[in-house]
Amino acid sequence: MAASTSSSARTSAPTWLSRFLSNFPLYTYPDSASSPGSSSTSTAPEAPTLYVVPPHPALASSWTSADPRCLRWQMELLFRSPSQDAQPINVVFLDPRAEDLVWGPGGTLPFLHLPLAPDSRNPAGNLVGVSALQHWVDNYHPYAWERPELGEKAGSSSAPYADEALRLEAQSWITLLETKALAGLLLQLLLLPALPPRPAQRPALLTRLLASSLLPSALYRLSLLRRLSYLTPIHPTSHPSPLPAFLAWLGAVEFTHPFSLPGGADAEKDSATIIGKSELEREEEIGDRARAGDWRSCRSEREEARVLELALKEGSGSYTDLLQGACEAIEAVGVRMEADGEGAEKRWALGADKPAPLDALLFSILHTVLSLPVDHTLQHASPVSGSGDVGEDDDPAYTIKAPARTLREAVERHPVLVRWTRHVWKESVRPSKLFSVQS
Template identity: 35%
Template sequence: MAAAAVATDTEPRPYPELEAIPPAPPRSAAASTRSSASSLLPVPNWVVRLFSAFPLHVWPEADVISPAPSPPPRKPTLYVAPHLNRDGTLSPPSQHASTSKETLGWTSSDPTCLRWQLQLLFRGVDFDVEFIDPSQSWGPGGQLPFLHLPPAFQPPSTNASSSSRSWLGAKRGAVVPSLLTAAALPHFLDNHFPLWRPELGEKADANPLWKDKATELESRTWINLLSGRVMAGVLQTTFLDDQLRRISALNPKARSQPTSRLPGWEVGFLGWVGAHSMGAGAGQDAATGDGEDSLRYAAPVVDENKVVDDAVKGIEALGLRTQADLEGAEGAWMLGASQPTELDALTFAIVHSVMSLSATPAFANASATTDDDRRALLRLKAAIEGKPWLVGWSRRVWKDKVRPKERGQ
């Protein structure tokens, strides 16, 4: 009997159900007050009054960046400067945007980036556009735009020698870098997205791009003029805007020479804001306190009026040349080309950038006679508006080519 009783006491008892557990007894308010008062140190009244003048500020959460590498893109991705909104602000970077992509826009505020957006679009490239944070000053070559290619553009074999990896002089099928600068984009487009494909039996003479060889050579002359003298004037007026000035931080070289990559002009950023560049001996003289010698080496960077004058003349010349091809013609392209070319992409980038920036409140509400910076932009705008066929052509390109990308991205 005793043994049986002991065995019964040692058997495990079943754990009660949650509903069978009785609730804790209520705690009195006096005990709770005494406990909280004893756990906190008394604060003098004068300290409370002092802290009340400085309310607690809660900072937003820090952006957490995963150390793991991002997956490669599924299709080519072009990284460009942010989009310029109608209120004069810049769209947030794509990866940090809190709004839908439909409100971010598609066109870049940088005319150089916009030029390559249109060239890829005209070639039929299926690509994505990503706005890069202006505070992230990195990228191949330190410039925008740059193209990120998916692994599909790499050949199956990765045993290629280092000499064959230099795709600039290699044949089709060689290893292509995953990041391409703007200087490498022409060769990439001609190899992967040519205007005609002889391997499929297509012939260049079957659907000629230009009416004759002379027109093709003339188009190259206009491309050199627009990408040089005209683009220099557009970039000068663009980077003077307070919002768009942040774009120059993307390239360390651009902080001193934003248009140094353009032929024909060396435009200094400091000269735009009224500063001067110092000679080689100026820094040493300034360190010794010799102000007169320092001023002797100071010189203006560039004649800003001359830059704008050349840009205006280039726009007027282009307008007169294209009047016969564009005025009253539906679906026409520059110089009568059968399809959009590099000249069309460059012209649209210039016209759209000038018209978009001049429509922002900062420029629309300014007087053309009191602000030199805004007066320069308004001169470019007047030159474009004086050629209504150019304005109508750019609106048609935006409606047919660009607007579907902004709504369906």
């Protein structure tokens, strides 16, 4: 008994420690009564939710995105819905020029947030990124978010085209539009910093300190150039194009995540060589990097943007070639549509029985082109001059020489393209109730 008493005395806490610990009582919370899949803990939406870039300012009340890739997938979902009575899809606008971070898969738009499946253990539902949208649309839309037990749907028995030759031709037009036409459109969007609209107010101080060293508008610019790099063929042998040379000149393939700071011994050494130099010497150093396509040595996004600005100025000739190729691609589509004869503007492309992926892609490009300001080349695309004052966060595309032709002129050269786009808007887009815009 004495031994037990002495052992208890040795293990008891000092009075001062017990008094201190009494200020932090140990509390055990009861287990949650709700299951992981219940509505009280689930963060999944009740309906499929598509996150896209906001619409053009002139179409603020519309669900149509100002970004051609986002609009393409909106049209894919619309065309594949069985009827006007299909379950609505929520649309949430994320402005990459106002947000410091797009939180979707890969940090890119668009992406789809699906409701919680009945047997799922993930309370957040499922996210479908832009790279997986094609598979999801082909194999699940429009019913699998509430019936996952059905699995992937079988292929549709009714093909949109009358024969295999038209199907192959449609795929050829899709390839042309996805490369040349889309590349020219993305480049022309670089001339238009007003699309999407600029944020109305600045973010909070802490957000600015923790986010990138560049304004979101500049990061959006970089994202457009990344998308251009995705259009570059890895081995451009059989189909030569000015796009690989242009992007190699810009060094776009060397882009890293916009919020990362490249490290390593080489980056530290290159950064040290700039410190202490005069402004002129630093400008010369940055110019050398622009000409060499050296982006990895940039220590911040602001320095990277300055390198990009100089590269854009010196690569404006290739830019003109790209825009010329895009104009030729659009005019080729116009010539093909004119060959279908009278009434082609009231039919789907290539005389399809129902809307197909070619129609979604073609409408997204033509609608975006026709939404661009008519006089933007006079406002923003003036030649570089020594007297021009450019702010440190201004779009470097302000200084690109105005192109000889614009995409809008190429579209208007073939009135059937304008009439076709307006017909699709009037008959399919404007009356649609499929998308419900969420504030």
